[in-house]
Amino acid sequence: MMAIVKNKVGIVSCSGEELPEGTVSRIATRLVLEKLRPDETVTICLPLFLAGGEDERSFTRVYPTITVDGCEKQCAKVGTSKYSGKPAATLLVTDILKKHPELELASRDELTPEETIVVDLMVEEIVKKVDEILYQQKRMGN
Amino acid sequence: MNRKKVAIAACTGLDQPLGTVARMAAYQVLDVLRPNSTVLLCPPALIAEVEEDVVFIQENPVLVIDGCSEGCCERIVRDRGGKIASIVNAQEIQLRSNNLQPKSRRILGIQGEKLVNLVAKQAAVEVNRIVDQEEVER
Amino acid sequence: MTDLSNHKKIAIVACAGMDKGLGSVARTSVFKVVEELRSDRVELISLVPLLSDVAPHTALVTSMPIVIVDGCIERCATKLIIKKGGRIKGRVLVSNSARKYGVTPKSASDIGQDGEKLSNAIADEAASLVDKLIGEKKDE
Amino acid sequence: MTKNSLVYVIPCSGIGKTLGTVGRKATYKLIEELRPQETRTTCLALLTVGDKAIVDKIRNVPCISIDGCPVRCAQKNIEASKGLLLKRFLVTDVLRKNRNLKPKGIIKLNPEGEKLAMLLAKEVAITVDNIIRDE
Numbered sequence: 001m002m003a004i005v006k007n008k009v010g011i012v013s014c015s016g017e018e019l020p021e022g023t024v025s026r027i028a029t030r031l032v033l034e035k036l037r038p039d040e041t042v043t044i045c046l047p048l049f050l051a052g053g054e055d056e057r058s059f060t061r062v063y064p065t066i067t068v069d070g071c072e073k074q075c076a077k078v079g080t081s082k083y084s085g086k087p088a089a090t091l092l093v094t095d096i097l098k099k100h101p102e103l104e105l106a107s108r109d110e111l112t113p114e115e116t117i118v119v120d121l122m123v124e125e126i127v128k129k130v131d132e133i134l135y136q137q138k139r140m141g142n
Numbered sequence: 143m144n145r146k147k148v149a150i151a152a153c154t155g156l157d158q159p160l161g162t163v164a165r166m167a168a169y170q171v172l173d174v175l176r177p178n179s180t181v182l183l184c185p186p187a188l189i190a191e192v193e194e195d196v197v198f199i200q201e202n203p204v205l206v207i208d209g210c211s212e213g214c215c216e217r218i219v220r221d222r223g224g225k226i227a228s229i230v231n232a233q234e235i236q237l238r239s240n241n242l243q244p245k246s247r248r249i250l251g252i253q254g255e256k257l258v259n260l261v262a263k264q265a266a267v268e269v270n271r272i273v274d275q276e277e278v279e280r
Numbered sequence: 281m282t283d284l285s286n287h288k289k290i291a292i293v294a295c296a297g298m299d300k301g302l303g304s305v306a307r308t309s310v311f312k313v314v315e316e317l318r319s320d321r322v323e324l325i326s327l328v329p330l331l332s333d334v335a336p337h338t339a340l341v342t343s344m345p346i347v348i349v350d351g352c353i354e355r356c357a358t359k360l361i362i363k364k365g366g367r368i369k370g371r372v373l374v375s376n377s378a379r380k381y382g383v384t385p386k387s388a389s390d391i392g393q394d395g396e397k398l399s400n401a402i403a404d405e406a407a408s409l410v411d412k413l414i415g416e417k418k419d420e
Numbered sequence: 421m422t423k424n425s426l427v428y429v430i431p432c433s434g435i436g437k438t439l440g441t442v443g444r445k446a447t448y449k450l451i452e453e454l455r456p457q458e459t460r461t462t463c464l465a466l467l468t469v470g471d472k473a474i475v476d477k478i479r480n481v482p483c484i485s486i487d488g489c490p491v492r493c494a495q496k497n498i499e500a501s502k503g504l505l506l507k508r509f510l511v512t513d514v515l516r517k518n519r520n521l522k523p524k525g526i527i528k529l530n531p532e533g534e535k536l537a538m539l540l541a542k543e544v545a546i547t548v549d550n551i552i553r554d555e
Binding site for chain 4: 013014015016017018019022026027029030031034043044045046047048049050051052073075076078079082083108109
Binding site: 186215248 | 296297299307308310311312314315324328329331334359360387
């Protein structure tokens with residue numbers, strides 16, 4: 001069984017091209033990867049699970065993985081589970097929109113500063129999950 | 143064992159010039175007067191219960207520099223279990239210094255700068271007292 | 281949920297972080313909006329008093345639309361205002377503006393000339409957001 | 421809108437590379453500015469998970485893939501779904517013709533990345549016109 005890499009969490013984003021929620025999940029994932037937890041996170045393009053080979057499909061066996069989905073179809077969660085393995089955590093942009101009905105999304109390409117509030121809230125959720133997983137790993141000594 | 147540092151929690155109220163005075167005094171202590179024995183605290187981080195900040199105030203003495211009688215900073219540090227070693231209040235020092243008036247929140251002006259210096263000096267004295275006391279207790 | 285559509289005043293909030301120049305720029309720009317550019321159209325909300333449940337901040341946060349000037353990538357002001365039920369209808373992100381104008385503040389305690397330039401530009405951005413939300417251009 | 425006057429333009433998700441963002445940006449320029457009537461897009465991930473509705477759609481409507489890197493996930497996912505793939509774009513091919521451009525950024529492209537995206541979008545637009553004319 002492939003050993004889990006220590007102190008590294010995988011993030012798979014739907015990055016869906018058709019909906020603003022996909023743009024939110026993509027940008028939120030990138031912000032965590034680039035600015036907030038650059039040393040503790042790694043990503044992979046979801047379509048690569050199908051287009052790639054065994055190396056790519058072993059992703060969740062190597063990294064405890066968080067999926068970030070934009071809409072209810074949850075392709076990141078479904079695709080990751082189907083090709084790689086059970087995600088350690090699953091997040092969904094529409095859950096945030098349901099909790100904050102005053103926040104609206106309309107643009108797919110360039111989000112407005114107000115639309116990026118949803119990105120910030122998703123970033124907060126992702127970072128919380130990353131820290132939880134790392135804390136669990138530390139406690140279990142691996 | 144390295145010496146403890148004094149955590150400085152400064153008022154972040156924006157509705158009064160004394161908030162700016164408290165912040166500028168804190169910077170003066172941190173950057174100029176006591177750079178080696180003080181550390182800046184971020185009150186919003188305490189509110190958001192950022193673990194790093196909360197643990198720090200529970201293990202290190204805290205000097206609060208508040209801007210007015212509301213005492214928000216003091217309250218936040220206490221709520222998070224911080225050890226408050228001393229409180230410097232800009233409003234009290236203002237009253238004791240024939241009422242120096244800052245020009246505005248954005249531009250303190252000459253009187254405002256004077257008041258900052260008085261608050262910073264008082265805070266620096268408190269830092270010395272806290273550090274000495276910590277030495278005695280070690 | 282309060283109807284915020286016909287408000288004559290807008291609440292404005294600045295980042296309260298003290299460890300970075302970005303936070304100091306955020307505050308300086310908000311002071312300019314409050315003290316000079318739109319003093320008759322804005323109410324200032326301070327984050328820490330708000331979160332210590334100090335009036336009038338707690339009442340203001342849910343009673344009018346909010347413009348936020350957030351400092352760094354952590355976006356504390358945004359997250360804390362949303363947790364207190366605020367309705368953010370305009371946002372200026374200092375880190376984005378710093379990139380856009382190509383200037384960065386000198387330090388947290390002294391933002392320097394570049395920091396002043398940046399805070400003036402941000403104050404103008406925030407002021408126009410206030411005008412947009414109130415629905416009329418302020419007569420210059 | 422008859423079946424033949426519509427083309428699906430599907431970019432790769434390219435979350436790790438600048439050229440992935442260039443492909444995505446070019447797609448939005450195309451479907452929102454250059455050819456809003458003639459083109460649509462969809463989430464590539466839907467093909468990865470085998471969403472029936474969209475798989476049926478791309479088997480009956482001409483498709484164009486835009487890939488940000490030689491792994492060609494967009495192309496492979498469309499092919500795996502037996503989509504009607506008529507043209508395959510690779511962003512690096514367009515970059516090779518414009519070597520002066522140095523695209524950067526993933527969350528936000530720099531001006532040269534924006535320029536490359538527009539050049540790519542215009543190339544794809546010509547292909548869209550040819551497909552619709554030839555249908």
